[in-house]
Amino acid sequence: MHEMYVACIGNFDGVHLGHRAIMKTTVDVSESLKMQSTAISIVYPWGYYFPNFPGIIYPVAQRLELILATGIERVITANMADIRYLEPEKYISGLVKQGVKAFVVGKDFTFGSGAKGNVDLLERLSKEMDFGVVVVHDTLHNERRVSSSWIRESLVKGDIGLANTLLGKKYSIRGKVYKDKQLGSKIGFPTANISRGDEKLVTPKSGVYIVKSQINSRDYFGLLNIGFRPTINTSEEVKYEIYFFDYSGSLYDRNLELELLEFIRPELKFESLDDLIEQIRHDVKVSKRWLEIHSDML
Structure with missing residues (x-):
């Protein structure tokens, strides 16, 4: 029975x-x-x-x-x-x-x-x-x-606010950190690269996002770049590269979940690394200001 x-x-x-x-x-x-x-x-x-x-x-x-x-x-x-x-x-x-x-x-x-x-x-x-x-x-x-296709459409357009509203929670990306060329550390912004696995997952619009993640039971905020890194060497596949504002230490081989909070700009190609560094500094300022304004919803 x-x-x-x-x-x-x-x-x-x-x-x-x-x-x-x-x-x-x-x-x-x-x-x-x-x-x-x-x-x-x-x-x-x-x-x-x-x-x-x-x-x-x-x-x-x-x-x-x-x-x-x-x-x-x-x-x-x-x-x-x-x-x-x-x-x-x-x-x-x-x-x-x-x-x-x-x-x-x-x-x-x-x-x-x-x-x-x-x-x-x-x-x-x-x-x-x-x-x-x-x-x-x-x-x-x-x-x-409300439909899954509308949410996919929103993610592809970079409208993360709408996607989060339709989901009823923050859209998140999960993945395992792997070792890459470590250029971020060399220019003063240590980053971690994330592999999302083999499933056919929707790729949000290429660009820079404000994100939140929990590491060792503590919340950290940072910038996630999704795209092909055209300034350094254009990748044939989409890369997910995260820079945390206040985290220090190795993240290699760790599984991370990143909540996407806001899309701040599309991916750009810069003439030099100095231009890229200046833009990242600006992105950090914009992001921290956004986080201050929206602290009550985080």
Whole structure:
């Protein structure tokens, strides 16, 4: 006999405000029915995305952490490659046999082969298979539906403020620090380079961002440069290079999480290292002033 549970289903990339509304309802319904709350997160293989897809907002592991942080008790991942050809009725029937007694979905929810299943079909199947359906209305911002694609669009444009609003939290980048040429130390601004791993992740607009990170249980602020470092030697791949204002010590091989607070300028190519140094000094002043003004929201 399977344990009975209430499930929400979706890709849930970003775990944004709309997703959180669905998950809160899932938790509320599960508590009222005295069942376990579960999120079924659909994971897509790279080849499933269209050619110009900018990338997912968060790595899958981080997505699952964020889902659990909403109060959901269990997360199940399902690979789209394994379920994309299932007929809608068979897909839902399989979940019901595994113990789902109620589904919580958005009004545009689709499922099954060719996305042929929709909320109307789900409600018809609920009568045949004896399960409940709760439809959650869209979450709107400025009269537009909050969506993962809107957040990706905002990140690509460098509108980090909008992305953070739609996410309901600060967008963050995680990665492991690796050793590079250490030019930053030579010009007076020691930096750490971060590798984000192998997943197809969205790249925010190239440029300089004010960021916050926690190291050894203490908050540090700094500047993150995302781009190709055209002044030094143009890289073929995007680099993530962080300079912390007040941190001293080695960060090599450490895993960092950087919250992006504000975009301050696009990436520029300078005529000389002296020009670059002068610009960094200016960026630091601008950033510290911004942090002073916005200290109440950090």
